Amino acid sequence: MSTAEQIIAAHRLVYVGCDCGWQWDADRDGYHRIEDLHAAHVVAALEAAGKAVVELPEAxxxxxxxxxxxxxxxxxxxxxxxxxxxxxxxxxxxxxxxxxxxxxxxxxxxxxxxxxxxxx
Ligand SMILES: [Zn+2]
Structure with missing residues (x-):
């Protein structure tokens, strides 16, 4: 099992895609910023590996x-x-x-x- 750090390191943003092979697609992604789409892609990769990305409630x-x-x-x-x-x-x-x-x-x-x- 990979650590969160290993997963994030395997998903480095490059030009219009990611080191893993994920790519921005104009038909699918429209005019969304590549940085935002890539961030969502990395969160999805973490969750697919069983990691939780959550917002902790305030006390x-x-x-x-x-x-x-x-x-x-x-x-x-x-x-x-x-x-x-x-x-x-x-x-x-x-x-x-x-x-x-x-x-x-x-x-x-x-x-x-x-x-x-x-x-x-
Ligand atoms: Zn990736």
């Missing part, structure tokens, strides 16, 4: 804590100096794909801040 700043309150989930994640936590009002709940995705993004965002990363 609410609450008395020195960062708190995520997912709209669709019954779970709260938070980070305060020295600890991170998750609180849930459910035991075992039924989650559809949208709820699972939202919950996953909240946990990833909380982990990033807990590791000392910046708030997205």
């Amino acid at each position: 609410i700043d609450e008395d020195g804590q960062k708190v995520w309150l997912p709209a669709m989930s019954e779970v709260i994640a938070g980070v305060e100096p020295g600890r991170a936590y998750v609180a849930s009002t459910i035991g075992r709940g039924e989650y559809d794909a949208a709820k699972l995705r939202e919950l996953g993004l909240v946990l990833l965002a909380a982990a990033r801040v807990a590791e000392g990363g910046d708030q997205p």
Whole structure:
């Protein structure tokens, strides 16, 4: 399995295409900028390899804590100096794909801040 860095390195923009053989096509792509089309091509290559390119949700700043309150989930994640936590009002709940995705993004965002990363 390739790393994200290896995948990105294999897709270098060259003239009207990509190192991998992907090419801009006037009939398919119209007047879109090649740089934008190539960026979408690279994201698609990452996703095809099982990598996720996601936008992490922003936290609410609450008395020195960062708190995520997912709209669709019954779970709260938070980070305060020295600890991170998750609180849930459910035991075992039924989650559809949208709820699972939202919950996953909240946990990833909380982990990033807990590791000392910046708030997205
Ligand atoms: Zn490519």
